[in-house]
Amino acid sequence: MRRIAVVGAGQAGLQLALGLLAAGGYEVTVVAARTPGELRAGPVLSTQAMWGAALRLERAAGLDRWAGEAPQVWSVDAALVPEPGFRALEFTMTLDEPAQSVDQRLKLSSWLELVEERGGRVEYRELDRAGLRELARANELTVVAAGRGELSGVFERDAARSRFDAPQRRLTALYAHGVGAPDLAAGPRARMHAVPGVGELYLQPALTLSGPCDILLWEAFPGSPFDCFDDRPEPAEQLRRMRELMGAYLPWEAALWADAEPTDAGASLYGAVTPVVRRPVAELADGVAVLGIGDALVVNDPITGQGANGAARAADAYLRAIVGRGGEPFTAAWMADTFEDFWRQHARHGVEFTAAMLTMPEHLQAVFAAAATHEPVARRLAATYVEPSEFADWLATPELAAAYLASLS
Numbered sequence: 001m002r003r004i005a006v007v008g009a010g011q012a013g014l015q016l017a018l019g020l021l022a023a024g025g026y027e028v029t030v031v032a033a034r035t036p037g038e039l040r041a042g043p044v045l046s047t048q049a050m051w052g053a054a055l056r057l058e059r060a061a062g063l064d065r066w067a068g069e070a071p072q073v074w075s076v077d078a079a080l081v082p083e084p085g086f087r088a089l090e091f092t093m094t095l096d097e098p099a100q101s102v103d104q105r106l107k108l109s110s111w112l113e114l115v116e117e118r119g120g121r122v123e124y125r126e127l128d129r130a131g132l133r134e135l136a137r138a139n140e141l142t143v144v145a146a147g148r149g150e151l152s153g154v155f156e157r158d159a160a161r162s163r164f165d166a167p168q169r170r171l172t173a174l175y176a177h178g179v180g181a182p183d184l185a186a187g188p189r190a191r192m193h194a195v196p197g198v199g200e201l202y203l204q205p206a207l208t209l210s211g212p213c214d215i216l217l218w219e220a221f222p223g224s225p226f227d228c229f230d231d232r233p234e235p236a237e238q239l240r241r242m243r244e245l246m247g248a249y250l251p252w253e254a255a256l257w258a259d260a261e262p263t264d265a266g267a268s269l270y271g272a273v274t275p276v277v278r279r280p281v282a283e284l285a286d287g288v289a290v291l292g293i294g295d296a297l298v299v300n301d302p303i304t305g306q307g308a309n310g311a312a313r314a315a316d317a318y319l320r321a322i323v324g325r326g327g328e329p330f331t332a333a334w335m336a337d338t339f340e341d342f343w344r345q346h347a348r349h350g351v352e353f354t355a356a357m358l359t360m361p362e363h364l365q366a367v368f369a370a371a372a373t374h375e376p377v378a379r380r381l382a383a384t385y386v387e388p389s390e391f392a393d394w395l396a397t398p399e400l401a402a403a404y405l406a407s408l409s
């Protein structure tokens with residue numbers, strides 16, 4: 001049995017640990033800061049929309065336990081709101097397979113219990129750097145999946161791959177019951193509204209601890225009218241302010257939220273993320289190396305929903321690399337190659353797509369405008385959220401986008 005430790009019980013760490021346990025031949029230890037009970041009783045952690053490509057991996061591993069209950073989202077309605085109360089551009093991005101969002105409090109607490117059911121060991125403690133060194137000495141491979149936690153600071157920032165040094169949006173999210181549907185016959189749909197210079201608003205049907213719900217995610221330009229949640233109000237006050245903003249900017253959404261109520265006392269989330277890419281290997285004292293994964297290495301603003309999806313894709317890529325290693329040692333060079341392969345094939349595209357959506361260069365604006373009149377453009381945009389490597393083929397430069405748009409007429 002090869003001994004492998006995973007620090008952090010999020011999407012990346014748990015999916016990897018569960019994959020190793022299913023593969024067999026590994027003694028797996030997971031270090032988790034919170035117990036399943038603490039997770040379920042705590043605040044929401046993300047809006048965690050998972051696209052089809054990542055969900056396929058979860059399903060293949062027997063980890064999607066909620067497909068029957070969670071709303072299946074087949075389309076995303078997009079609108080440009082150039083001035084309060086007015087929609088200038090509208091189109092629907094249809095997905096080839098449904099997306100789904102399962103409250104991470106529900107999903108991760110269940111996966112954590114599954115680790116133990118599958119014969120893994122879980123240690124409930126918050127690991128510090130000294131503890132990480134000890135753990136790394138006792139295991140053949142230690143993977144740090146500590147998300148945006150302090151421990152991920154063991155990995156150096158990769159300046160060449162990190163475009164931003166401050167958050168590009170201020171974030172707030174709320175889970176609610178009782179939200180109306182824009183079109184009952186059309187089934188669950190996600191919606192996104194972009195208000196230039198002010199922010200973006202995302203709405204998505206999801207599954208939480210108390211059943212189906214809707215999640216509202218505000219991406220506010222710092223200092224804009226959407227950036228008004230710094231004092232982190234309780235869910236009821238947060239909802240009141242959100243209704244007021246929707247009433248002013250998006251009255252058609254405000255009408256749907258007239259009877260909404262927060263799902264629970266932990267229904268609110270506040271924050272801001274600085275997008276960053278870190279070097280994948282940290283050499284601790286005594287030449288012991290550890291490998292990072294997920295948000296520990298690559299943090300994206302949630303505007304494109306690449307974080308949890310990227311973590312799922314990384315867990316799958318690392319699992320294949322670990323199993324493919326057979327009985328060979330997990331050297332620092334192997335760790336670096338493992339991440340580099342993943343970076344080239346997947347992560348860098350998510351980072352570039354997300355940076356483009358945060359900054360909206362002119363050629364991307366032209367593509368969104370074309371999507372309002374050309375269904376194939378909208379469909380290709382949808383496919384790029386699901387598989388961000390598409391970005392390199394048609395959106396990465398003004399020339400690529402122009403050539404594609406020219407090919408339509």
Ligand SMILES: Cc1cc2nc3c(=O)[nH]c(=O)nc-3n(C[C@H](O)[C@H](O)[C@H](O)COP(=O)(O)OP(=O)(O)OC[C@H]3O[C@@H](n4cnc5c(N)ncnc54)[C@H](O)[C@@H]3O)c2cc1C
Pocket residue numbers: 007008009010011012013031032033034045046047048049050125126127128145146147148149150151171172173217269271273293294295296302304305306307308309310311
């Ligand atoms: C507002 C918001 C909305 C989002 N929406 C989406 C979305 O719709 N779709 C999407 O794909 N992504 C989304 N994301 C991003 C997504 O939530 C993350 O990218 C993803 O959860 C990262 O997974 P991870 O496993 O790398 O880290 P995490 O999920 O952060 O897990 C890390 C775990 O490590 C634990 N930990 C940390 N330090 C220690 C320590 N020292 N010892 C022990 N344990 C430790 C933490 O408690 C945590 O459980 C969103 C993020 C935000 C902030």
